[in-house]
Amino acid sequence: MTDTPVPSTATSAPLRILITGSAGFVGSHLVERFLNEGHSVIGVDNYISGQVSNTDLFVGHPRFTFIEADVSHGIPYEGETLDWVMHFASPASPPHYQQFPVETLMVGAQGTQNGLELAHAHGAGFFLASTSEVYGDPHVHPQPETYWGNVNPIGVRSCYDEAKRYAEAITMAYHRSRGVNTRIIRIFNTYGPRMRPDDGRVITNFVHQAMRGEPLTVYGDGSQTRSFQYIDDLVEGISRLMAALYHEPVNLGNPVEFTMLELVEAIEDVLVRRMSVEHRELPQDDPKQRQPDITVAKCVLKWTPQIELKTGLDLMLQRDAANR
């Protein structure tokens, strides 16, 4: 019923794209890419976890408009017809969403619904940024999109995990019952320039601790693994999914796994110096292991991550240092 093509960024015609969370880490990289490709971008953010500096990068660009608004209370856009509404607004790191649990729940529910309604009204595509957190503490490894997850609905992380599961459910409901042309990605750990120094996730912690000359904080014994995707790989996957007519969730992440201690070694290699390590207790409900099965992305999008960890760390350190 809904499989009428939405114009994609892969076509030559310039598009009008509204991005919620445009001042966030991933949002700001999308803005950059779409502007570079010749599209018009309307960024929306309330700066609950986004950074003003990420808006300042584009202010004055003739094809960039910014609206400061909390999308959970409505998206005050009254301009020309949109081609895409891309919902990337949400606190996304544990210290942020645990500081704002109700706001995090709301941007997953009301925020997603406001985006869906806007897309519906404009006949635009709707693109949801979901997360590997919907898999919770998985019993299946690696996680394919068909795995239903293992999430504690009442745990301290549930304000984020359940909000994203709800966001997926309402996106599918609008797709099935109201014909909105939707996309869903489940983003696995991603890193790169312009992450908040207080983001709280392991790569930013390590990079900023290293830059300050502090010991690197390792939770537990450091044997837990994570996969790390460089931001440019994610943005490429997003662009390809916009061009594909595929409505089920797609994992976007780098399946190569590293233990926390291997990550310490990679940082040591890039910086060419030894680091001291401080061990702390694992937080409550901390997922032990998460790794994407990217069969769907490979098959549907012909996409695989291109940037290796040390290359990405090097790029991140260079670009963040250049922006200081």
Add this chain to the structure above:
Amino acid sequence: MTDTPVPSTATSAPLRILITGSAGFVGSHLVERFLNEGHSVIGVDNYISGQVSNTDLFVGHPRFTFIEADVSHGIPYEGETLDWVMHFASPASPPHYQQFPVETLMVGAQGTQNGLELAHAHGAGFFLASTSEVYGDPHVHPQPETYWGNVNPIGVRSCYDEAKRYAEAITMAYHRSRGVNTRIIRIFNTYGPRMRPDDGRVITNFVHQAMRGEPLTVYGDGSQTRSFQYIDDLVEGISRLMAALYHEPVNLGNPVEFTMLELVEAIEDVLVRRMSVEHRELPQDDPKQRQPDITVAKCVLKWTPQIELKTGLDLMLQRDAANR
């Protein structure tokens, strides 16, 4: 922080209790019980799945007030201070929530939040009706409250299951971060008088098919099991939980399991006649097996179900016949 007692219905002082979904099956039995105990009740319903006849039962009662409203868009109550806000509004049977997927998602998110905000403003207790559906198609049997469930976030039932998981998450968020005195129950299959004939769940299907002299519809081979709780047992459990200071979810259900074919036999015994059976295919995502572990309710509430299946079926048939 939040463990200041809320007055309970077990105390002698009359309370003011607002019930969303008051025209629904469970809601209407709560209204009846609280009015009988001397409390004042404000019922709220928009009749998306509730029945006007369930409001008519109490119209004219000096302590009953009714507000017709969709609680997803706000609860327009401006009366005296409430002691309890009890959120029982939601389509709850698969044919209803699949007909209204977006409304079902909204009453779980915005509806729950509006109830929490109202409770917070009044310093009232907030009581959430959650469901055994949060366990999805469980891998653990029977299901204790600590089991995290196995729910398909993008399946056709997810509009209900994920809405309820979200409702639990936001209830815990308001409890933890805003000090609201909350309760959560997970209701397992419940039956009794005043269910909608088109409810779609197995006991109403069987009872109404039997009353019309039609064959009983059994999905699959009829070997899948369900547990069935009589409404009066559920209402007693709810009343006891209001009096307890316990904020984690509590299963309320009857752990005695019956296969669909045993349920057919029970109906035959109560009606003292043989039934013909028509087999149909199992619907997509239909949970194969669900049974409550009621250790918490036994321990915290000193509660166990008292009414056996044949007794309950007999009561249901008598009372529904009397209401015709």
